[in-house]
Each structure stands twice: as C-alpha cells, then as structure tokens.
Amino acid sequence: MVSEALCREKKEFSRTQEKPRTTSGLGFVFLLLHLIFLKPQLTEWHEKRKNFRFIFVKFSAWEFAGSDKLWAGLITTLCDNIKDQFGCIPTSIVRSLGHQSTLEKCKFGSEWVSKKILRIPVWFIFSFLLLLALILTLAISVFGISIAEMGNNFALALEGVGFGLIGCSALLTMKNSLAVGRNMIVSQKAKMESLMNKTDFSAQLGFMNDIKQEVKVLTNFIKYIEVFERRKIRIVLEIMSLDRCSPDKVVGVLDAMNILLSDSDAPFISVLAVDPSIIVACVEKSNTFKGMADNGYEFLNRIVTLPFCVPHMDAQTKLNFIKQVVEGKNALMEDTPMQPQRYEAGKFQGNSMEVVPLMNVSCEENHPSKQRNGKMKPSHYIRQTYQCLMDRESNLHEYIEENFLQMRRIVNIIPIMTALMFEKNVSMSSFSPQRIAAWVTLATCWPCRLSWIWQCLEDAEQRKELNEEKNINDEMLLWTIYENSSDKLRLIQPSIDKLLTLDGDPEIFQKFLSISYKFTVKDAKIILPYTINLDSSLKRKMELLLGSKLLGRRATSSSENVTRPEWNSE
Numbered sequence: 001m002v003s004e005a006l007c008r009e010k011k012e013f014s015r016t017q018e019k020p021r022t023t024s025g026l027g028f029v030f031l032l033l034h035l036i037f038l039k040p041q042l043t044e045w046h047e048k049r050k051n052f053r054f055i056f057v058k059f060s061a062w063e064f065a066g067s068d069k070l071w072a073g074l075i076t077t078l079c080d081n082i083k084d085q086f087g088c089i090p091t092s093i094v095r096s097l098g099h100q101s102t103l104e105k106c107k108f109g110s111e112w113v114s115k116k117i118l119r120i121p122v123w124f125i126f127s128f129l130l131l132l133a134l135i136l137t138l139a140i141s142v143f144g145i146s147i148a149e150m151g152n153n154f155a156l157a158l159e160g161v162g163f164g165l166i167g168c169s170a171l172l173t174m175k176n177s178l179a180v181g182r183n184m185i186v187s188q189k190a191k192m193e194s195l196m197n198k199t200d201f202s203a204q205l206g207f208m209n210d211i212k213q214e215v216k217v218l219t220n221f222i223k224y225i226e227v228f229e230r231r232k233i234r235i236v237l238e239i240m241s242l243d244r245c246s247p248d249k250v251v252g253v254l255d256a257m258n259i260l261l262s263d264s265d266a267p268f269i270s271v272l273a274v275d276p277s278i279i280v281a282c283v284e285k286s287n288t289f290k291g292m293a294d295n296g297y298e299f300l301n302r303i304v305t306l307p308f309c310v311p312h313m314d315a316q317t318k319l320n321f322i323k324q325v326v327e328g329k330n331a332l333m334e335d336t337p338m339q340p341q342r343y344e345a346g347k348f349q350g351n352s353m354e355v356v357p358l359m360n361v362s363c364e365e366n367h368p369s370k371q372r373n374g375k376m377k378p379s380h381y382i383r384q385t386y387q388c389l390m391d392r393e394s395n396l397h398e399y400i401e402e403n404f405l406q407m408r409r410i411v412n413i414i415p416i417m418t419a420l421m422f423e424k425n426v427s428m429s430s431f432s433p434q435r436i437a438a439w440v441t442l443a444t445c446w447p448c449r450l451s452w453i454w455q456c457l458e459d460a461e462q463r464k465e466l467n468e469e470k471n472i473n474d475e476m477l478l479w480t481i482y483e484n485s486s487d488k489l490r491l492i493q494p495s496i497d498k499l500l501t502l503d504g505d506p507e508i509f510q511k512f513l514s515i516s517y518k519f520t521v522k523d524a525k526i527i528l529p530y531t532i533n534l535d536s537s538l539k540r541k542m543e544l545l546l547g548s549k550l551l552g553r554r555a556t557s558s559s560e561n562v563t564r565p566e567w568n569s570e
Contacts, residue, residue, distance in 0.1 A: 046230075245282075
C-alpha cells in the first residue's frame with residue numbers, strides 16, 4: 001500500500017504540478033492558521049485527486065477484553081492514534097471550536113473560505129483587534145492613561161471603546177484557549193475509558209450517541225487534513241486477536257464496524273485478521289444476535305466486502321519462518337554447564353520447600369551420562385536439532401502446519417526436552433538430533449493420536465504383567481500399534497471429537513510414522529517421559545472413556561450369555 005501511494009503521488013504531481021503539504025515544521029503553523037481562521041470545501045478538483053496517504057492503526061481486541069464495551073475501545077484506539085499522528089493541538093482545536101458540521105461541497109471556487117461572524121471574516125476581526133490593541137498601546141505609552149484630565153473627552157471615549165472591544169475578544173479567546181488546553185491535557189481516549197468503566201452510564205443510549213459524535217468529529221478532521229495536504233487520507237484499521245475474546249464481545253466489535261465505520265464518506269478501511277471458523281462460532285453462540293444470525297457465515301458476508309484467504313505457504317516461506325524463530329532463540333543459548341545451583345544451608349529459613357528441586361540431578365564428575373554421551377554439550381546438541389529442523393532435505397517442514405505459533409512451540413520445546421534427557425542419563429546415541437526434532441513435531445502436530453498410542457502402550461504393559469499380552473515387543477512400530485488399536489479408538493471416537501480437532505491431517509500422520517520416521521515401542525518408552533508438550537490429561541480422558549465403554553460392552557455380553565434355568569415338571 002505504501003509503494004502504491006508513492007507511485008500515485010508521482011503521477012498526481014505530473015498531472016497537477018501540486019506538491020502535497022506536510023503537517024510538520026512550518027506546515028504545522030499553516031495548519032493551525034487554517035483551522036482557526038478558515039474552513040475547507042470539498043471541491044470537484046479535490047474529488048478528482050488520485051493520490052492517497054495511508055495511516056495504519058493496530059487494534060488488539062485482547063487488550064480491551066475486560067472492558068464492558070469492547071467496541072468503544074476500538075474508537076478510543078482510533079482517536080489516540082490520530083492524535084499521535086497529527087498532534088494534540090490540531091485535534092483539540094477541532095473539538096473545541098465545534099467543527100462537527102459536514103463539509104460543504106461545491107463544484108468551483110477555492111478550497112478554503114474564511115470563517116465569518118455577522119458576515120465579517122474572522123481574520124479581518126482578528127487583524128482589526130490586533131491593530132486596535134497596537135494603537136492603544138502606542139497611545140498609552142505616549143500620552144498615558146490620564147489623558148481625560150486635559151479635557152479630551154473624545155480620546156477618552158475612543159480609549160474606552162477600544163478597551164471594551166479588546167476585553168470582550170480577550171474573554172472569548174481565553175474561553176476557547178481554555179477549552180483547547182483542557183482537550184490537550186485530558187485526551188479523548190481517557191474520557192472514553194472513564195465512561196466505559198461506569199457500567200450504569202455505558203448502558204444508556206447517550207453513550208452510543210457520544211461515540212457516534214466522536215467518529216463524526218474524527219471524520220471531519222480527516223477531511224480538513226485531506227484538503228490541507230492536497231491528497232486523500234485513508235485510516236487502515238487493523239483488528240487483531242478478536243478470536244481470543246468472548247462471543248458477545250466479538251459480535252460487539254463486528255457491530256461497531258458495521259454501524260460506526262461503514263459510512264460511505266468515512267475515510268476508514270477495516271482489516272479483520274481472524275480465523276473465520278472461530279468468529280462464525282462466536283456469532284452463532286452470541287446472545288446478542290440470538291435468532292438473527294443463525295448462520296455465522298452469512299453474517300460475515302454482510303460485513304466483509306473483500307474476503308481474502310491467506311494462500312498456503314511454500315516450503316521456502318515456511319523454512320524462513322522457522323529460521324526466524326530459531327534465530328531469536330539462539331540468543332538465549334549459551335555453553336553453560338547444566339548444573340543446579342548450590343545454595344548455602346542458612347540462605348533460606350522461612351520455607352523449606354523453596355530449596356527442594358523439581359527433579360534430583362547428580363552433579364558428580366564421574367556421572368554416567370557424561371561417559372555415555374561423551375563430551376557433547378546440550379547446547380551443541382540443541383543447535384544441531386535446530387539445524388535439522390531448518391534443513392530442507394530433512395522434510396520436517398512438510399509436517400509442520402502453517403501456524404507461526406505452532407512453529408514457536410516446537411522451537412521452545414526442543415531445548416527443554418533435550419536438557420532433561422541429558423540430565424536424566426538418557427543415551428543420545430539412539431536419538432539423533434533429527435529424530436528429536438521429529439518427535440517434538442509429532443507430539444505438537446498430533447497430540448491426541450500420540451496420547452492414544454501412549455495409552456495403548458500402558459495397557460499392553462499392564463496385560464504383559466498379567467501374562468495376557470504376547471503380541472507387542474520393543475521393535476514394533478508405533479504405527480502398527482495405532483493401526484491394531486483402531487477398532488478401540490472408533491469405539492470412543494464420538495466422545496473425543498473435540499480432542500481429535502487438535503490433530504493435523506490423519507493421512508499425513510500415517511505417512512509420518514509409517515514411512516518418514518519409523519519410531520518403535522522402544523523409542524517411545526525412552527522418550528515419552530520427557531515429552532513435556534504432550535498433555536497427560538488427553539491420555540487420562542481416553543483411558544476413562546475406553547474403560548467405561550469396555551465395561552459396558554462386557555456387561556452387555558455377560559447379560560446376553562445368561563440363560564434362565566429350565567424346570568422339568570413331572
């Protein structure tokens with residue numbers, strides 16, 4: 001958009017030979033003079049201008065999630081950013097001097113006309129009073145105030161009239177100056193936030209009217225700046241994090257976009273960056289539009305005028321994103337010994353629990369892990385794992401979803417998981433850096449299915465202790481475990497539909513475990529205790545559901561097998 005604006009600027013200059021004005025430096029002084037003494041007109045010449053200036057305003061809905069009226073936070077953010085862009089003095093002048101009327105349109109004539117009082121231009125009145133003040137000052141300095149004692153009543157009358165005019169104008173100027181100063185000290189954002197905190201006031205209809213008036217003042221102010229700068233201005237409002245708010249507040253922001261910012265003359269462009277599936281669910285669940293918006297997609301179609309879905313990432317773009325996250329993480333990596341800090345005995349006296357470590361780690365020099373893993377340091381191993389993650393030939397990027405947050409999770413988990421394995425004496429010879437990266441990717445992209453495999457392994461171990469399991473060995477592939485237990489998974493699938501939505505594509509899951517990375521039961525037994533990104537509550541829920549289903553099936557089968565005793569009557 002910025003490059004497009006610069007290109008249009010050059011074309012417009014070649015057509016009109018007019019350079020746009022700026023609102024900084026000497027241009028700021030000219031702007032104040034125009035706002036005080038003149039008013040703009042929307043001429044046909046201005047309507048034909050093709051050059052634009054874009055002002056980007058970012059609104060994070062999550063920051064106002066605790067507010068009673070989230071949509072009012074949208075307006076206050078808009079006010080605050082416009083004030084920062086053009087300064088508090090011009091915006092305060094516009095609010096204080098009552099520039100709330102719609103700009104007049106005319107085909108011909110000047111773009112700026114003088115403000116008038118009793119059909120007298122304001123600049124003429126100001127110049128006359130200034131000249132009168134200079135004459136009176138000069139007269140007082142020459143003749144003094146006691147001029148009436150010499151019998152010159154005419155001069156005394158002129159002096160009185162002059163002082164009266166100057167006094168009245170001074171009072172009016174002081175009133176307007178105080179209003180401008182008050183608006184400079186107390187911003188419009190602060191006013192709106194104080195009103196939002198009063199629940200009794202925000203429930204009144206007058207609060208919505210105040211918001212609409214504020215949008216009207218902002219619109220007129222932007223029109224003023226457009227005529228002054230000789231180019232059109234568009235405020236690009238970027239609405240983010242809306243899918244993290246409650247349904248009613250999501251609908252409130254959408255309603256604000258639809259009502260307050262949808263005027264055809266309003267210089268606003270709203271960009272809604274959200275997940276449509278979440279927004280649609282919020283609209284359908286909201287109490288505000290109960291019965292009015294049963295289909296959330298139709299509601300979005302009535303608001304969004306230009307839908308745009310982000311295309312799929314290619315391999316290089318995804319690798320660039322992963323590299324960006326890894327480079328930010330590398331700044332925290334140091335070749336420091338992974339040893340717990342030794343505390344002095346008398347350092348903590350209040351609570352003995354403060355010195356209890358989360359896990360027991362031995363720090364002896366002849367530690368078995370040091371002999372097992374050689375001289376390799378955890379930080380070096382972590383960097384190798386990151387390199388495998390960014391390597392195009394390792395094809396790990398094919399299994400990572402196009403989700404920047406998921407990429408960040410994988411990068412954050414790798415160093416913690418690797419450090420735990422080093423400290424707990426795990427032999428890293430069977431787990432290359434690439435396999436560590438692959439396992440973290442597996443647990444991040446398919447947590448529900450991996451939890452199911454974990455549950456199946458635990459059940460197999462328990463049956464093995466009872467001499468009931470003979471089909472599972474350490475060399476068996478995890479995909480084989482999953483495939484053999486698919487009937488049990490279908491048994492509880494209706495109850496875990498929400499959990500299965502956490503997983504990625506099931507066909508890609510099959511390709512991952514059966515072709516690309518053939519993890520075995522032995523691998524899972526070693527690495528599962530250190531898989532910190534795998535939520536154990538998923539496995540627990542499956543365990544309870546499977547137990548209840550199997551128990552109900554056994555009860556049903558046993559009741560069917562019971563036969564009534566036959567009585568032989570003789």
